[in-house]
Amino acid sequence: MRMLRWSADVTLLDKIRNEYIRGSFKVAPITEKLKEKRLRWFGHIQRRPDDHMIKLALNMPTTKRTRGRPPATWLTTVQKDLKSALLSPDEAQDRANWRTKTRKADPK
Template sequence: MSFLRRVAGLSLRDRVRSSVIQEELGVDPLLLRVERSQMRWLGHLVRMPPGHLPGEVFRARPTGRRPRGRPRTRWRDYVSRLAWERLGIS
């Protein structure tokens, strides 16, 4: 945001909200950019032919017991939830 403030010619003393500066400059929120890049990478993984390591790791289903406690959030879980919320794809 400090870079965007300098581009807009503002300082913190001007007391302009970050969202206003982002709208004024036409910059997407960072979370939206991250989500788009993750969905783009998911598309690459889904289309990847068998034998390529990233695709194989994505499709792998490990066996065994998981440790006690709250399950750790996996990238696959996050992306599947994101696809469900944004695109309605299960």
């Protein structure tokens, strides 16, 4: 965000919101870009053969956790992203369709 403010010649003292600056440069929020990249990588993994090391590592059981809220894993985060984007893991097999459904972060 600092770089965008610098290139727009805007300081924090000007009291211009980050959303307005991002909109003027047509840049998506970082959280949306991260979600897009996670889903892109998940689709890459899903298209791998079932005996590939990465797919086997994803299906490994986790160890018993201590009391309290369990820490968020990469897979649980991806599952939340899939749910919010209304996607299923089986759709990743069609690469072109997967790309069109997951690449929505950049505003036009």
